[in-house]
Amino acid sequence: MRTWIIVVLCLVPALAVAQAPPAAERPASELRKICADAMNADPSFSESIIMTINEETFRQHKTAGDAIAKDQKHVILAYAALWLLAAGFVLFLWRRQQTLKTEIAQLRRDLETASK
Amino acid sequence: MSVLRQAARVAWKDLRIELRSREIVYTMAFFGGLIVVVYSMAFPVRPDLVRAAVPGMLWVAIAFAGTIGLGRAFDRERENDTMRALLLAPIPRLSVFLGKAISIAVLIIAVAAVCTPLLALFLDAPLFADPLPLVIVLILGAIGIANVGSVFAATLLKVRSRDVLLPVILYPILIPLFVAGTHATEAMLAIPANPDKVWYWIGFLGVYDAAALVLSLWIFESLVIE
Amino acid sequence: MSNKAIPVLATLSAIGFVVTLWLMYSFAPFDRALLFNQKIFYWHVPHAFMLFIATAVCGVSSLIFLKKRTAKWDDLALASAEVAALFGAAVLITGSIWAKAAWDIWWTWEKRLTMSLLLWLTLVGIVLVRRFAGASADRLAAGLAVFGTLGIPFIYTMVNASDHHPQAGAGGAALASHPDIKLVMWLGVLTFFLWFLTLVMMRVQSVAAEREVRELREKGLDAGVLS
Known part of the structure; x- marks a missing residue:
């Protein structure tokens, strides 16, 4: 799953750069929008990020809490x-x-x- | 009343011996001055640090000098066994104790009178911005140290390792006094000065001195029975 | 009398240990601020109480000894000084473990910790003076105990001026606010008070036995039996 995220993360900017005219001429907000759109285009991508973060933080909090409580x-x-x-x-x-x-x-x- | 008069006589006897030889005052004051010089070398002299560190320095100097003076004042009575003569004299033992305590308090005040200006001078501490509370704190501190110190120095008179045992016993007992004195001096040096706090700790010192005095008057006789 | 009292007191305090331990696990509510570590409280605080009671007993009996010069009071002073030193060590050790659990540090120069350490050092000083100061050791130790006890209210006032320690009284937000927590704590205080009495009585007995040995030896020396 992680390798996929990395691959997508690398691909999306590459695609954006390849498709668009020189980036420096565009305002930052527009670039951000393009980037977000590109990421949202693949639904599994955002889902995987949410899942990873959730599992990881949840596990950490739970172990820390258990350690103190018990x-x-x-x-x-x-x-x-x-x-x-x-x-x-x-x-x-x-x-x-x-x-x-x-x-x-x-x-x-x-x-x-x-x-x- | 006669107890107090006899006590004054004992104290005057001690002070007259001291005035003739000036041994304790000179050595104590020299030692106090030396400590101040050592401080100024041991600690970085920065205005912000001085305000925080000077109260502790002052009281440590007084504690050290006081212990030396106490040991010396009672050693003098031991050399020719004059303590026995003093205890056998037809005066109440309370007067002996009070006289000793008074003379030692005077000595400690003399040392403080040397140390404090030296600290103010060498470390540029504004100790004398408001002299009245400072003088009261120092006098109360000297009385407390002299009072509790004479009780234990007299009890330790016949013990071999008295030079080591005196500070070992005295410092833990006197911790409230040292802490109160340090807090009071700290409040004087604070910016802005905090007179409420200063007077609170002065009151604290006064109550401590009174309690210690009552207790030592009560048990001194039982402690030094030969 | 003390021959019967010691086993009775020891049994009662043993029952108390078990009961407080059981109540602490099953009955006392879980503390949300300090979590499970808070369970140390039920034995830590009674020990601190006993430290102060033992010190006060030591001071008062030393004072009576100085005024009356009866060996009985001297025995009690010595016994309670030793027991107070023991309870002080217990308070410092459990407090240190609790500090590690709650603050993640074994020792900090917080005021109340410093003052407990100071009191404990004074008590150890009394025990040491008793042993090593020679002929006038009993008077010296008694004087130290009396003046040390005099200092306690002053130290207490000083510490209460500013304090970050968890409070057993009204000041604490999380601790001892719940009536059940208080109940278990007071049971602990009662248990350890009985335990304190047991230890002091045992120690007094052994001090008395020591004196008997000394007297018998002197008698033997006088009779020429011993050399």
């Missing part, structure tokens, strides 16, 4: 970070408490045996 990655990342922080702190506290407990028990035992 952006679970960042939410999960944030919640995971919180879990990790909390779990790390609790683990640290728990292990510390265990070592302290054993140390206290040890010290108590030592003191008792010494006092006997």
Whole structure:
């Protein structure tokens, strides 16, 4: 489809130049009209342009919108970070408490045996 | 009332020592001037930049010089352990604290009196277009720094790494003061000058100073118990 | 008492985690301005609340410790400072992730971010001073906590003067305007308040155990059992 568009795009001006007297002498608006007429002469040409643009932009917008709307990655990342922080702190506290407990028990035992 | 009179006596003692040696004032003022010269080399001196950058420069200079002065003023009491004598003296501890804070505030104001004209001169900043608010802002800033600074310098007196710890502790606490001072100076330099904003930040500084003063009067004694 | 309270509080907050997570996915309305990223809000904002509550607890208990000199209040101050530092880290990390999702940048020197960072640094400073300042560390940390807490209302006034941060209160256009969003957020605040209590109690317990070890060691040294 694209190659067709390119071919048509190249052909239309070529035809226009070939048919008409020197272009420089004509006003710009007239040239534009000729060009537009030439393009409109082939209905499949304009249709193909519209289709291409529509599909492409629609796809892009949809992916971008979906990416933001269903952006679970960042939410999960944030919640995971919180879990990790909390779990790390609790683990640290728990292990510390265990070592302290054993140390206290040890010290108590030592003191008792010494006092006997 | 006697608390204030004793405080004035302690402050006068400190200032008289200072007047005889002039050690802190000279070194602080020299340091402040040096900072200004470093600024003028470190930053491009363009009129549009000067208006934006001078407030920050002024307050950073005051903060640095203030920390140096604080450390030095309390080191002097440490050298012959005179702080203990001062705390043992038959005067309320509040007077000791207030006297120290007053003398340090005077020193910081002296440094600001050197730095500010130098900044205005070297960087061509129109700081003295309206001198009254500027003077008030600087005095309020000096009082705040001296007040909070004396509390922590006195607490750190016996700590080995006090020279490092003092700024580390002081700057985060004093952030509201520095930001308010910078905003006020910025509003003075703005074109057109914005007196409403200037007075808003002056009020802010006043409230901050008052709150900090009440708090330090309240907890100073508990902090420096030996 | 705290032996029973800790498991109860931990269980309640665990239930709260699950409930808020479920409500966040199924019940809370989809935010049209901030889209799915907005779901970070339900845990980010409660953590910020807890940061301020923990800091206030730390400041007040430090003040009482300075006035009364009872070790109990010092324990509470240390525990809440550490927990506040933890919640501050949580706020900064989740906020940073949200900023990446919403503004496509990890960190920006926006006022509220700067001030949260500053508060967090002060809290880390308290914990560090506690550990490394030697004999007068407890007083010094207490003074830092008291003055740091004094600064909070000032910093808050300053930040509110001009702010681009999404607001949890009335100022925000998109956020928290819907009653259901608010409901889930307050549930989150309650959950994390229980969680905060759990952590502080656990930490206080371990601080008390540390002191017991120290005392027993001294006793042992006196008795000549230990060397």
